[in-house]
Amino acid sequence: MTSTETRPALAGFHHFSATVSDVEASAAWYERVFGMSRVPAPFPHYGDPDSGYGVILLDPGTGLCIGLHHHRDNTGEPADERRCGLDHVAFQVPSRGDLEAWASWLDALGIAHSGVNDTDDPMPYSALIFRDPDNVQLEIFHMDAPG
Structure with a gap:
């Protein structure tokens, strides 16, 4: 090649x-x-x-x-994933249990979040969603390895 x-x-x-x-x-x-x-x-x-x-x-x-x-030249508008640019950033964790630990950590810091969401559509994964001070969507994400 x-x-x-x-x-x-x-x-x-x-x-x-x-x-x-x-x-x-x-x-x-x-x-x-x-x-x-x-x-x-x-x-x-x-x-x-x-x-x-x-x-x-x-x-x-x-x-x-x-x-x-x-x-x-930043005008200070909050981030909005519905416009062109960054939609979100996801950080991978080794296990679903780590998502629960992150939810507790964010609770202790007083940071609002979605709670751990599990889905099978279109494939199985779990995510915890929250936002930074400028409204950038952040995710803590877990998906089992295929196979």
Whole structure:
């Protein structure tokens, strides 16, 4: 096979970045909810460093990163998955029991959520849904491995 017939390698999911209305408030929220550590230096926007910056949060156990971005021209509208852009982000957990633990964790933090939802349509999975301070929908997700 030639290189154009085979998809290049992927190693996993690295990060997601969201534009937020208040970088400091959002960083504090994500640090509290996900227990992530903030990378000390802000990151300028690639190709347009004068437009704003990003703050990066890192989970050292998994390597997952969350970028929270300030844009100079942001009008502060809340996120809405019904418009073009990000619909939601889902974080995988090893077992359904972990979803119950997350529901308890969010309860302890006073964060509203859907409770654990189980479905078989169109395939079996379970999800816990909640929102960040800018209304970005987040999910904690479990699906048994096929087979």
